[in-house]
Amino acid sequence: MDSLDKFKNILSSLDELFLRKDIQKVSNSDHLINDLGLDSLARVSIVFELQEELNLNIEESEASQWKTVKDILKVIEKSH
Amino acid sequence: MKKITLNLTNSNPEHAPPEKFVKTLENHFSIHDFNIMTSLENKDLLTDADYILGWALPIVFLKRNLNLKEIFLFSSQVPESYLKLNTTVIDSKGVNSQFVVNYIKEALPSNWSNKNILILGKGHIGSLLDSNLQSKKVRVLTRSPKKPNESNYSHFSREISQADIIIPTLSLSRETSKLFSQEDFFSHLKADVRIINTTRGKLIEEELIYKFFSTHEKAFYHTDVTDPEPYPSQGILRSLKNCTITNHIAGFGEGYWEKLLDRILVKTQDWI
Numbered sequence: 463m464d465s466l467d468k469f470k471n472i473l474s475s476l477d478e479l480f481l482r483k484d485i486q487k488v489s490n491s492d493h494l495i496n497d498l499g500l501d502s503l504a505r506v507s508i509v510f511e512l513q514e515e516l517n518l519n520i521e522e523s524e525a526s527q528w529k530t531v532k533d534i535l536k537v538i539e540k541s542h
Numbered sequence: 543m544k545k546i547t548l549n550l551t552n553s554n555p556e557h558a559p560p561e562k563f564v565k566t567l568e569n570h571f572s573i574h575d576f577n578i579m580t581s582l583e584n585k586d587l588l589t590d591a592d593y594i595l596g597w598a599l600p601i602v603f604l605k606r607n608l609n610l611k612e613i614f615l616f617s618s619q620v621p622e623s624y625l626k627l628n629t630t631v632i633d634s635k636g637v638n639s640q641f642v643v644n645y646i647k648e649a650l651p652s653n654w655s656n657k658n659i660l661i662l663g664k665g666h667i668g669s670l671l672d673s674n675l676q677s678k679k680v681r682v683l684t685r686s687p688k689k690p691n692e693s694n695y696s697h698f699s700r701e702i703s704q705a706d707i708i709i710p711t712l713s714l715s716r717e718t719s720k721l722f723s724q725e726d727f728f729s730h731l732k733a734d735v736r737i738i739n740t741t742r743g744k745l746i747e748e749e750l751i752y753k754f755f756s757t758h759e760k761a762f763y764h765t766d767v768t769d770p771e772p773y774p775s776q777g778i779l780r781s782l783k784n785c786t787i788t789n790h791i792a793g794f795g796e797g798y799w800e801k802l803l804d805r806i807l808v809k810t811q812d813w814i
Contacts, residue, residue, distance in 0.1 A: 476601065476602065476623075478601070478622060479623050481622070481714075481715075481719045481744070482716070495744075495748070496749055499716075502553070502769060502770045503601075504601075504623070506602075507601050507602035510603070511602055
């Protein structure tokens with residue numbers, strides 16, 4: 463399973479947060495705000511879910527810098 | 543004894559309640575295990591709460607609480623993500639409507655009565671605004687999203703192109719967040735249009751706003767809502783000369799917290 467599939471898999475239970483696109487159609491280059499419609503509350507949910515599932519510690523300052531899905535995938539890749 | 547959590551976590555300092563409001567709630571729920579949460583660091587207060595009241599929380603924390611019976615939201619709109627929860631969610635729709643309408647009226651230019659005003663949406667605020675303005679030049683645009691030609695604004699290009707002032711009053715959802723596209727909305731706007739936005743920052747894509755208003759100097763964007771809030775000093779909208787940003791204050795007129803308190807006391811009677 464590649465990082466993008468893992469991303470979709472982990473966050474599939476939060477599909478309703480993705481206002482502009484279904485999570486299964488998300489691609490690496492999608493902008494978190496403009497393409498996916500994720501707001502600040504949604505971002506907190508995503509950070510929390512990734513931390514729980516991947517046993518990671520993600521700093522708020524790090525998450526606030528994420529612009530695209532690719533930025534999140536880098537975090538997932540680090541957890542391998 | 544029930545566990546009740548008051549969530550005051552909110553990044554916007556304008557949304558902090560007065561001390562009297564909090565004290566009244568503390569007294570009202572004093573026979574129960576009443577807790578106040580001011581930061582997500584105290585999210586443990588959510589895990590087994592029977593009832594939660596306050597600002598909207600990230601959905602992930604609510605999904606994990608299988609004990610949760612009811613939520614009372616301070617906001618008038620229930621986030622779309624909450625609709626899948628197996629919990630009753632009470633919003634505070636109507637509590638701030640007149641305050642929002644007053645704010646919009648103050649944001650109108652002095653000669654507004656000669657202008658074509660287009661109100662988008664006929665919910666609580668759209669209807670109230672319409673009745674407050676009482677002008678023949680006001681048009682309220684409503685759609686039936688299920689009708690094929692009304693699923694977006696492409697069918698309403700004439701109304702959009704004739705409007706001098708546009709006031710969205712729509713709630714934010716998957717469906718409405720796609721309405722303000724370049725093709726169906728921005729490409730039809732008058733070059734000197736004024737848009738007054740008090741809905742949600744996420745409703746209109748920031749890059750499209752910037753693109754339009756940076757190339758139409760006679761147009762004006764007046765917004766009370768951004769994402770995030772407060773809007774950062776380096777945000778791109780700050781560089782626009784034809785843009786006013788306020789910090790989500792429209793609904794917080796004098797007497798707001800007292801009205802909200804009255805609503806809470808009525809709607810949470812079953813919690814006692």
